[in-house]
Amino acid sequence: MCDTCGCNITHGNESLIRPGGKLAKTESGKEAVTVLHSLLHENDHAAQHNREHFDRHNVLAVNLMSSPGAGKTSLLEATIQQLDPDLRIAVIEGDLETENDAERIRKHGVKAIQITTGSACHLDAHMIHQAVHNLDLSELDIVFIENVGNLVCPASFDLGQHQNVVLLSVPEGDDKPVKYPVMFRAADLVMISKSDLLPILNDFKIEKAKHYLHDIASTAPVIELSSKDSSGMAVWLEWLDQQIASRKAYLQTYRKAAPLNGALSPHLHTMNHPAHSNKVVK
Amino acid sequence: MHELSICQALMHQVQNIAQEREAEYVTEIVIGMGPLSGVEAQLLKNAFPIASVGTVAETAKLIINDLPLRVKCGQCGAESEVTPNKLLCKNCGNWRTTLISGDELMLMSVELEKHKEPEAVH
Ligand SMILES: Nc1nc2c(ncn2[C@@H]2O[C@H](COP(=O)(O)OP(=O)(O)OP(=O)(O)O)[C@@H](O)[C@H]2O)c(=O)[nH]1
Ligand SMILES: [Mg+2]
Ligand SMILES: [Zn+2]
Numbered sequence: 001m002c003d004t005c006g007c008n009i010t011h012g013n014e015s016l017i018r019p020g021g022k023l024a025k026t027e028s029g030k031e032a033v034t035v036l037h038s039l040l041h042e043n044d045h046a047a048q049h050n051r052e053h054f055d056r057h058n059v060l061a062v063n064l065m066s067s068p069g070a071g072k073t074s075l076l077e078a079t080i081q082q083l084d085p086d087l088r089i090a091v092i093e094g095d096l097e098t099e100n101d102a103e104r105i106r107k108h109g110v111k112a113i114q115i116t117t118g119s120a121c122h123l124d125a126h127m128i129h130q131a132v133h134n135l136d137l138s139e140l141d142i143v144f145i146e147n148v149g150n151l152v153c154p155a156s157f158d159l160g161q162h163q164n165v166v167l168l169s170v171p172e173g174d175d176k177p178v179k180y181p182v183m184f185r186a187a188d189l190v191m192i193s194k195s196d197l198l199p200i201l202n203d204f205k206i207e208k209a210k211h212y213l214h215d216i217a218s219t220a221p222v223i224e225l226s227s228k229d230s231s232g233m234a235v236w237l238e239w240l241d242q243q244i245a246s247r248k249a250y251l252q253t254y255r256k257a258a259p260l261n262g263a264l265s266p267h268l269h270t271m272n273h274p275a276h277s278n279k280v281v282k
Numbered sequence: 283m284h285e286l287s288i289c290q291a292l293m294h295q296v297q298n299i300a301q302e303r304e305a306e307y308v309t310e311i312v313i314g315m316g317p318l319s320g321v322e323a324q325l326l327k328n329a330f331p332i333a334s335v336g337t338v339a340e341t342a343k344l345i346i347n348d349l350p351l352r353v354k355c356g357q358c359g360a361e362s363e364v365t366p367n368k369l370l371c372k373n374c375g376n377w378r379t380t381l382i383s384g385d386e387l388m389l390m391s392v393e394l395e396k397h398k399e400p401e402a403v404h
């Protein structure tokens with residue numbers, strides 16, 4: 001176990017959570033041990049490892065989250081059709097059951113790995129790690145992860161993505177950000193999906209949705225998009241381009257600053273993870 | 283319900299600690315959690331007996347400390363105690379605040395019971 005990472009202790013909350021000493025004897029025969037580790041410690045380390053995999057190959061990883069049926073797979077299908085053909089992509093699909101979503105992606109000639117989680121309502125970093133080892137990252141520019149449709153559980157699990165996109169579809173109503181603050185605060189981009197329905201479901205107000213996002217102190221940009229009539233696609237594709245460019249710029253500076261520190265080479269394989277015995281399947 | 287997976291991760295950490303310190307039982311587990319941790323305290327409590335059965339912590343007491351939700355204003359610098367769906371500055375009303383505390387989900391401490399000294403054989 002690592003004693004130094006401090007997980008989620010920050011300068012701000014330190015005084016609130018750090019008690020006196022590290023070890024204290026209580027009544028005879030008992031020992032109190034101060035730990036102060038995130039319960040998601042293991043997942044977070046695995047996620048960081050995944051991120052290093054992606055970074056090593058300059059791959060942008062985008063995690064799509066939403067309630068069931070908000071249009072994640074449709075967005076991916078539309079994206080595949082309209083994305084610059086020079087950009088090479090793959091999709092990791094998370095669902096409780098079925099290969100349906102992966103099959104929808106494969107029909108467009110894009111590699112898709114389906115993770116069926118069974119009873120688990122979210123993807124975790126270990127599942128993504130296995131999927132990553134079934135992808136040839138050197139041949140890719142973007143990996144999309146479609147998380148399990150759920151506005152609660154996926155928000156707790158870092159997967160190693162660089163960006164979180166949270167979809168809020170028009171039929172769900174504009175107040176979802178304040179009902180699911182943890183999820184919407186995790187968003188780097190909020191996408192109001194099924195925007196073609198705005199004229200019909202006209203009690204959904206974009207301005208109100210933005211207002212609710214401010215209530216939870218979200219600074220994420222908000223875009224409107226319809227996978228049906230393609231409106232908003234250009235803005236989305238431009239956002240993706242920007243993310244690729246800024247990730248590359250970041251990595252360049254980072255590598256220049258610390259060329260020898262090895263943080264970007266996960267495959268020194270000191271971490272103990274069984275998926276590394278797997279062959280890369282193309 | 284992801285509380286069960288989280289509880290299993292908790293058990294894993296607790297078991298490691300108990301093993302490292304050669305403890306026989308874990309008598310108490312203290313968790314600190316904020317309102318924006320993404321986890322329901324009650325669901326975590328419900329999951330605990332399921333995740334702990336057959337482990338060194340089977341009879342441990344699970345204590346959950348609620349940590350406060352506090353933000354710092356990006357405009358006036360004031361700190362406010364807020365609620366999960368209203369993170370605005372209470373001083374100036376600005377929405378550009380940053381979280382100081384309230385999204386933690388951590389194992390704070392465990393209490394262990396060590397092996398009892400074997401009784402001397404006469
Ligand atoms: N009107 C309209 N319908 C849409 C749009 N995007 C998706 N849909 C419909 O919404 C339904 C669900 O779409 P999916 O793309 O499967 O949603 P999803 O988020 O991938 O669903 P899960 O993976 O099951 O959570 C389908 O019937 C789509 O045709 C859109 O932009 N406009
Ligand atoms: Mg889908
Ligand atoms: Zn690896």
Ligand SMILES: [Zn+2]
Nearest residue numbers: 355358371374
């Ligand atoms: Zn203020």
